[in-house]
Amino acid sequence: MATNAGASGGSPDPRPGAVGEAGRDALGGVRIADFSRVLAGPYATMLLADLGADVVKVERPGTGDETRQWRPPADENGTSTYFLGVNRNKRSVALDLADEAGRERARSLIAESDVVVENFRPGTMERLGLGYSDLRARHPRLVYCSISGFGAAEGAAIPGYDLLVQAMGGLMSVTGESDGEPMKAGVAVVDVITGLHAALGIMAALRHRDVTGEGQRVEVTLLGSLLSAMVNQASGYAVAGVVPGRMGNAHPSIAPYETFPTADRPLAIAVGNDGQFAALAAVLGRPDLAEDDRFRTNPDRVAHRTELRELLTARLTTAGADHWSAVLLASGVPAGPVNTMDEAFAFAERIGVPGIVTLPASTGSGSSSQVAHPITLDASPARYRMAPPGLGEHTAEVFPPE
Template sequence: MSETALGPLRVLDFSRVLAGPFATMLLADLGATVIKVERPGTGDDTRSWGPPYDAAGQATYFQSVNRNKTSVALDLANPDDLAHARALALEADVVVENFRPGVMQRLGLGPEVLLAANPGLVLCSVTGFGSGGGAALPGYDLLIQAVGGLMSITGDPAGEPQKVGVALVDVLAGLFASVGILAALRHRDRTGQGQRVEIDLLSSLLAALVNQGSAYTSGGTVPARMGNRHPSIAPYELVPCADHELALAVGNDRQFAALCEVIGLPELAEDSRFVTNPARVAHRTGLRALLEDHFGKRPAAEWAAELSAAGVPAGEVNDVAGAFALAERLGLNPTVDLPRPDGTSVRLTRNPIGLSATPPRYETAPPDAPGQLTLPLPGWS
């Protein structure tokens, strides 16, 4: 086995569902030993979130964020199990939890207690709305997308607000959590001192609004739904072809000139309405009408091939199967097969981080059931 970036880091994972488990899976992929604490019997909520299930009857939701981990079943309301949890935390390098604020303190696992006994510990808390005024609010992704403004800029302007088709805020929070944990570990390497890492879903979403957020904070503009159009770039949208839609993402004047050549209208690149991107944004409706007239004459695949050859960003709108097939054709190897104890395997999306010296590892499938490990676990590594 090749060297890993984070071995022999020890991570105790109290988190459930998506944001926390995603963060700890990223750490596990990079070599950390991750023990997932689950409720006896039922385990993580997502073990029952199905369909779909795989051929072995496992919920694919749970599988998506729990590879390379082992599981221990602990009832934190049971004094003996709680004592085991505390012992594991005091031997850990990182503890991750996403209970509501105050729960870890009530269990005797709060940062004051753990950091006093284990000064080098990095303790990461993931909440929905922080530990202040929003402490009592439940942090479900749909709710965050709604109150956090994402749904207000997603969907057709004539329709209802739309959520993104995946729990994107949880994924973003998991990414921020993993970055925060690594930064805290770097600080510990220099000073020997651990610290708290606090991530909340609402702040994660607001940070991820990027240009839409700064349109409001520094430009005084409240963004609105525009369907597949872009507020600052044109043409940057879907255009209908003879069979189905084509994604067209023209990011500069050179690309627009190349687009005009491909569709046989080179004069558009010199038209005062379209010669610059701000002009195209101002006249996007007229530009779209001209594009629709031409793109509707041929299939999307033909346009995509010809435009791509000319250096114009364009592509068909794939379903998920088509997206994985594209990645395969491009040699990106988008999936990995992880072994199960019974000799079968489960296929999952690979970690996208490429490291030349310490690449991600893919050693074990997500645990089939809570409680693989036998307690106590002295000196776990």
């Protein structure tokens, strides 16, 4: 039975080895043939897998997803933590797509799937006979998501690496100190944003299919995702022709909205309105600043940010970041210390935000610790069914011997 004919809710998926349960899981009964690797695609499919989709990850025999080799760091079995971070709740099959037998297996997997996700260089799936135009006549309900760096036209020849997109898409031009070099973000943030957009596009296409019975192609690019995610900076250019530059941790339109030194470590202060500024001034023992013509309104503070920063720093350096964070938050002023990774997880645990979860063991990993899914659903929550798979761990399960 081809599931791109539509899965019905309320009962477990009848296909062999399916892991999501329709009715219990938000995406139970949805199967995804996942040909993506590295980050944007795998992150998208992991989010969908957490919500119940049965994701079958197609990997190259012998090497698999490139990120399996991206280490250190690694777990106790030597498995890359990069790979482990975006591949839970998936089954892995090893298929050689350069071989006709491998392509035939891929076609059989697609025939039993609702969604295809791929992030090969544009044109690759078409050359393999696995492009959307090759499949849509036979599988009209199929949702086909293609992820690329710069699109399938003139940008097709540019490799879609996050660093290149951060550079060429403008993010690095606004990241870093004003008198320093352009800097990338500390994580592959463009890949992550693109993965989120891909997951959203897939969900929209599935909803459209539920209503109309028709599948469609979903196309997401890293460049387009970044330009959208640049929000106020991109809008400033699109609307007013303003080309922004680097400002360190300061904000082009709000002040004070940056990090400040304290007696021990940096403190982030995010004042969004005049009332918060008045509260900040009072806590710092300088209530007069809220009545100073240089700082009375946000536009005033932006125009005089250098003087304001000097005045605030003089007070903030008299105590530590934790002290100021506590007293400022108590007064309604958004503020917090710049945490390290371990401190960030400890903070999340302390305030009840899910941080690290434990998964069942797998041959693909000696470690079962994972970062929690970020979305809470009270009726059909994310579930952690399987640790990231070993390369080809489920090939015989998905393609049982005849």
